[in-house]
Amino acid sequence: MILQQNLTKIGKTIKPHGISGEILCAFSVDFSENFLEYFILEEDGIFVPFFVEKYRSKGNFDFFVKLCNINNEFEAKMLCKKEIFTDKNIDFASEVENFSIDFFVGYTIVDEKFGEVGEIDDVDESTINTLFAVGGRLIPVCEEYIVNIDHKKKIIYTDLPDGLLEI
Numbered sequence: 001m002i003l004q005q006n007l008t009k010i011g012k013t014i015k016p017h018g019i020s021g022e023i024l025c026a027f028s029v030d031f032s033e034n035f036l037e038y039f040i041l042e043e044d045g046i047f048v049p050f051f052v053e054k055y056r057s058k059g060n061f062d063f064f065v066k067l068c069n070i071n072n073e074f075e076a077k078m079l080c081k082k083e084i085f086t087d088k089n090i091d092f093a094s095e096v097e098n099f100s101i102d103f104f105v106g107y108t109i110v111d112e113k114f115g116e117v118g119e120i121d122d123v124d125e126s127t128i129n130t131l132f133a134v135g136g137r138l139i140p141v142c143e144e145y146i147v148n149i150d151h152k153k154k155i156i157y158t159d160l161p162d163g164l165l166e167i
Helices: 073-077
Strands: 007-017 022-027 038-043 046-057 062-067 083-087 108-111 115-124 131-134 137-140 146-150 155-158
Touching: 007 038, 007 073, 115 137
Parallel strands: 108 155
Antiparallel strands: 007 022, 007 083, 022 062, 038 046, 038 083, 046 062, 108 115, 115 131, 131 137, 146 155
């Protein structure tokens, strides 16, 4: 049996990609040298290894991953928005502190003045300014606006400019 105390969190499954079972995953470690043979997801309180059939890079820390025996969009969707773990004894040559921005999908934004804004549904990187999509709102990802990030509670505390949420 796989126990959580023997695991290290290395990322998060974000969303399905296409219809063949690929999943967009955001990692907090650099896999430029070699990718994992498998990673571990929690399923109904049990930690289950999933073997990687193939993968392709979307950026430095984001990968489209095809897992063995996950063959369609529905099966892939069932594995999304989950934390990705690996064995604690695996030594990553270049571990980093900066996460891919997609890692924050699923976090809640709480503003000092407005209160709870909502959960981050997506990240829009189609323009020069990266934006968090929260419900129907787009919030600029700007260091000046972020007061604190609580990774355990998955909350981003912000101090957004007056009127930004009224747009």
